[in-house]
Amino acid sequence: MKPFFSPGISFRQFAASRNMVLITCLVAVISVSMGQDFLRAGLYHSGYYFSESFMFSSFWWLFIPLGCLQGMISRKFMSDHPAKRLGIVIVIQLLHLFVFPLFLWILSGLFYYHQFAYLQTLMFTLSEHGIHLALIYPIPVIWGLVMQPAKQDLLAEQVASSHYVTVLEITEGTTRHLVQVGEILYISANTPYITIHLRGKRHLLHESLKSITGRLDPAIYTRVHKSCLVNITRVSSYTSRLNGDYDLTMDNGAAVRLSRHFAAGFKQRMNDIHRVD
16 A cells, blocks of 8 residues: 655654644634524524633634543553554543533633533533534544554555665775665676666676665666666656567666566556656
8 A cells, every 4th residue: 555645744744734734624613613603693683692602612622632632642552452542532532521511610600600500511512512522533543544554554665675775885996986876777787797887887796686686676676677677767768669578768868678578567667656657
């Protein structure tokens, strides 16, 4: 499974963007809730009290601290098991259900002439917002389950890529060349050597093509012939020979033959790197 986010974006940046979206949605919901109170008051010809409507909208405010608390508990206890996550969700839902009436009871007692009864507000919350509690708090759990395979795949790719070389040290006589693998156009076999082709120059390396293939990232360096390995990112075009084989043109103008036996794998790599059809 491919990640649902750009590889150039870290999970921390992704989480920050997600949190900003959630807060924006929450502000929108609070505004809509207070707007509904205003319209309801006009429909039933009753008084509309902004402060009271704003206070009752605190039901939605509580999703921010309690949602953060849910995340903290999940991370602290490493609650990756679905049953543990469900238990945490239920606890947070009950906490929200009982804290909201208490919050209104305290605020109304401090700033209003009448104090809202706790049990009456609790029953109102359960009947009016019970469905919201049931639907909203499980969202992070469901999201985590959906994103987990993508995170695991990305981690696996990062671990795997750390084993691939980024620089080749090539000795020619008394001179040692440090070649950045990203600058390699293609590598051809010339037993018992291989030839490293760069833009405008090439080097001989006493190594087999099979051995060097295992040291390079297979997502970028792929076989196009039994005796040739190319850097996908350096291919500028490829043309069919109408017999199953292709002629590759590298970005320095060099031509390399693509065997029909490796064509399917090459095209898949090209699609993965360049996102072409």
